Amino acid sequence: MSQSYKDFLDKYKIDDFKTSLKLTGHTKVDFYNDIDKLLKSMSTIFDKLATIAPMRGAHVLMAVAKLTGPDKVVNKTDVKNSLNIDRLEKIQPAIEYLEKAKYITIEKKTERFHIIKLNDRDNPDLKVFREIVQKYWKSPQEEVEQAKKWSEEG
């Protein structure tokens, strides 16, 4: 099972144009699992980078990406809950920063109800980011639920 992009290319000879890519049976499953592992590693890296930065901006962006969906409306409270934060003021500077840097857009429906969206029009890479985060990243809210459940078991 390859864990590096280079190993992945070598294993399936993807950059060798003389050999045609044949995927049958187990190879197909292996191929899928290898891509899966690479994307999972990327998600872990996003998460770790988010915890290194002194501001919460990266985590807010990941929470918005996690919550965004075709039929979903995401507001600041949803982001706060997803990050398991007690007060909205804690994420306010991060949201302001992300809006200024054009990573998110904020639509003010009323004075207190603001819809947050990923700005994938200005940053097309955010589409892949959203797909990876939605599939592999566990939000702090999900982690708290898992940890609490385990703590109450024993």
Added chain:
Amino acid sequence: MRNSLRSIVELNFEDEQGFKDSVKTIRSEYNKKALKSIVYISIVLFVGLSYLLYGYLPYIERNFFTNLLVTESFNPEGNSFPLNLTLSWTLFSTCIFLIVYFFRLSQVKFTPSLIRYIERETKYAGFEFIRKIESVGLFMVLTTASIAIFFYIDIRLIQFNNTFWNIFFQHSFFFYLLISLILPIVFIFRNDKFTIKIKDNVFVLCDLHYNPRKNKKYNSNLLGIILTSNRLCSKFDKSGKYIYSRISKDRWLLRKEPSTMSPYLHFEEYSVPFNFQKQFLNIVLALNEWENNYTSNLDSLNYYFSKALYGYNYRKKRLEERNELIYFKFLNF
């Protein structure tokens, strides 16, 4: 924001200004705490020395010349020890314990507002931040027993002569006194810690990595909280070490070689205040994984580390499990 009821400042690490203000608050609280400890140590020393001078000076004065002139006749009034054993021991042991206790307290970098901050973050994650003070209880128990024996000696309910059992008792009692003095001090350094209880026998220790005296400049990673799990297993346990390495690698936990002093494995994680909850959850979930794998993964570990049992086909079982896992993953189960 200042909490008017208990005058504890609410720390904010969400932006640069908030971080600077919070570090200033922690530094000033730490200095106040250290100053308080010094005052308490001085008071304890003053009380101890006063008692010593008050009790000993008349005795030394009375016996100074008698000790110089060697007289054969025994003078019971001049040589009798004037101090009450019970009171002397109580004062002596309490002074020693309190001095070490306050000295240690001055070194502990957790300040009231930081404790409040971590308490709140931990509570929000569904756990409880506790300060364990085991040394005080142990000191009370051990000293009460020694005081009781000294009291019986003082009122002459216990008397000594030169029989074997008497000498044995004297030596044992002397040894006990030493233990009752040393053990609580060891507990002050080893067992009085800030912990977060996860479940029975599972906990996370918190230690602060911060030097308030030297670091005067702003640094976002200035204030670090080191989270250490409870003991996992012996570092000589091959299977345990394998699982430990795998979990640490997957969760990006700190991987330090265990010291020669401690032959046990522990998970360790580093956090700064703003990501405390996230990092804390990381170590909790690592402990969860540890519990799930270490207790129930013996079959596959036997496959890796032990000689195969006669008539048991580990390889076959492992391949079956692997195939199953691949297809489940492929189907997104």
